[in-house]
Amino acid sequence: MTTANDPTQKKSGGLSDIRKVFGGGQSTLRQFGILGSLIVIIVFFQIMTNGLTLSPTNLINVVNQYSYILILAIGMVMVIIMGHIDLSVGSVAAFTGIIVAKSMADWNLPWPLAIVLGLLVGVAIGAWQGFWVAYVGVPAFIVTLAGMLIFRGANQVVGQSTTVPVPPEFGKIGAGYLPELAVPLNFNVLTMALGVLGAAWIAWSELRLRAQQRKTGSDMAPAWVSIVKVVVLAGVILWAAWLFATGRPGTSFPISGIILVVLVIVYSFVTNSTIFGRHIYAVGGNRLAATLSGVKDRRIDFFVMMNMSVLAALAGMIFVARSTASGPQDGNGWELDAIASVFIGGAAVSGGIGTVIGSIIGGLVMAFLNNGLQLLGVGADFVSIIKGLVLLLAVGVDVLSKRSGGASILGIWSRRRQARLETAAPEAPAVVPTAGTNETSQPADVVRD
């Protein structure tokens, strides 16, 4: 086997190593690309809005406005990796919202119990849909299309198509902020503390990664790459924390943002490092091979569908909290935003590929696009058109680059870089030293022969 684009570029340079920030597997390249687009979008709007985009108030706004979509994206990416889809999340969110609002308004349930009730509603709905998908074998598209109708209607039955207000304490989870400590500093101490914690975690995990690589003797990036990586990432986190901490007095990092960050960390860990997570990728990538390896695929189907509904319930409660009431039109179209985020974030329609981080980045692309266009005064009509085109473009580039043998969106760019590094690297092995860096046509075909 002679291959040109085997990732033989061990230790060839920072690019491939920086990519490792986003975890292992073959989907890393795309995420690297989509992260690039996110940065481009933010910088673009930052310039166009004269610095409004990255102002504390706007950032807080973005988090408050989109955290529930991002939470849905976390569940959705797992569903999509499994090769399913969930169209019911908006309706499930709305139904949970009305139940929770009613429970507090009519039955005087204290708000913590109401949250528990809401989550239980999510579990029940999830078990219902999971049962149909996993054990009856109805395609998730149909099950959740039915769910979309059923729970939208159920919301309107329970709420009699009216809006039900929720008490202000409950509002905290959707519109609350980290509290101010009684210290004479002109920024929010807790927010900064979180930022420092995050930066420290970045440094620690890089050290751990290097220790592991040293131990197993696998390819390790040069020290300077790690240092640059840690400095850049920690810098971004601290800077973001600073922006959140220095907003209008009384505001800081939103509670809903904290819920989101915790969920991202937990679910990244679950999908990457647990048996359950590995089984999701295994079944999504090749169901037959997974079952022949002892994976109980139906059980995975069930829990992934159930998990999605629980997250939808949570998103619904956060939304209700933020808008201080639950209404009959809550959650309309959320499923589409969540699904779009996941696909922009590099997931494959056929399943098996996708990451939590990628989907969050994809969701942020949508969020900043939306937000930036709104700041520029673009009407909702055009925002919708532009969002649609971005989705098409993102997945289109992805499909095209896959056809030519790579794995990524903007990965075309990084692959070329890689090829150049590869041929430049003196130790690049096993490559007939003839063709040079002619970057046309289909490199992967050679491998398949």
Next chain:
Amino acid sequence: MSPTLRSSEAGHPPILEMRSITKEFPGVKALSDVSITVRAGEVHAICGENGAGKSTLMKVLSGVYPAGTYTGEIWFQGQRVEFKDIRASEHAGIAIIHQELALIPELSITENIFLGNEVAKRGRIDWVEAKREAVDLMARVGLEENPDTQIKHLGVGKQQLVEIAKALAKNVKLLILDEPTAALNEDDSQHLLDLILGLKGKGIASIMISHKLNEIEQIADSITIIRDGRAIETLDVRAGGVDEDRIIRGMVGRSLESRYPDRTPKIGEVFFEVRNWTVQHPQAPERLVAKNSSFHVRRGEIVGLAGLMGAGRTELAMSLFGRSYGTYVSGTIIKDGKEIVLKDVEAAIDHGLAYVSEDRKVLGLNLLDTIKRSIVSAKLRKIARRGVVDDTREAGIAEEYRKQLRIKAPSVDVGVSKLSGGNQQKVVLAKWMFTDPDLLILDEPTRGIDVGAKYEIYTIIQKLAAQGKGVILISSELPELLGIADRIYTVFEGQITDDIPASEATPENLMRSMTSAKKKAIA
């Protein structure tokens, strides 16, 4: 065929000449100055290890890589041709039949034969005429079926014939067959080879790519050997002196002393026994895929399972492996003196069974995954604590297997889809070795991989046996079974028909037991 042509066989005019074909991909020359000449009415075989450039050459010829993306000239029927796509090459009379068949399962034979080439008048398909022509074509390829039968109801062998009929419908002059018998049993293979010879008699030349050297030896008139993207030599089979060893020598560039590594088996006591195993077909309960089958495996023993395609070898293996196939009816499994019940795959793995499936891409691997994740995937619990996978150990273990099995990849973080067939198979073997099995069931472990890699796989199998594990080897290649098994069971229509020690087994007596139900008493 006209008698004037017959008089000077070797002097046939060339139907195809590919001159100095060079095809480059970024960073690698896939083909370098390759020239081949195919004469009218001959069967020309192309041999080479996987990755040698055979398929690339055929893609250049058939227009998959359009003219301009390679250098060199193609002359077909005396004219210089430059195909811009497959349609262009088909139009000229070149048809390629791929390893993976390109038929549509839900359509009928007639519909498939004329797909893209419909018998139509002003856009309206003339089904009567189409069917008449289909019956004609089917007769030419020796396919006895109703032309309205849906493709999904045909076996692979018959599907292959439909493919050829489809090519004939396009008035083909040169047929390219890429591993045509890879998925066929001996009978169907023979039929196909006879058909190729028959077509040759009617003036249709063929280019055949195959790993099965005995078939090549049997039907090829000349053989071009490709190695590392270069045409090494062209052998004239009619001139004599060309046998399998000669071809292999050309392919690998060295003489393989033996295709099977030497070994002195150390066989222990019986540790795995199956008694009266009976299983129903999953869709048709009246069909038994395993009928009252009993057999046993000793420690350190390699037991062959010989049978024709459809005999039920895979079905038997999978039904044992956690009831992955069919509906269990009756029978017991005894391991180490105790009866065990394997209700699902997890239980089978826990009891020390491993099943390396016949089709590694469909059943064996998640092609989206990396080497290291694939290797640990069948027993994640082994490296996990409270459900959390220890990725340091994962990387370490994968690295060990990479070295031990000599998986050719720069690191274990490489995706398995980027590996060659032989290396993918090694990953699958590593995956099952990682589960610490006592009994490995290997279903066609060397299918579609090249000679060098096969030798390595055999070595691995023998090492496993030497560690005291039992191995059941399912193979359609009798020489392979004779080469490395210690004892061979034959299977016919779901029944075990014979139990022959390797020392007494010959292709003839195996084939006899593989094709008849007369059951010899098994001691």
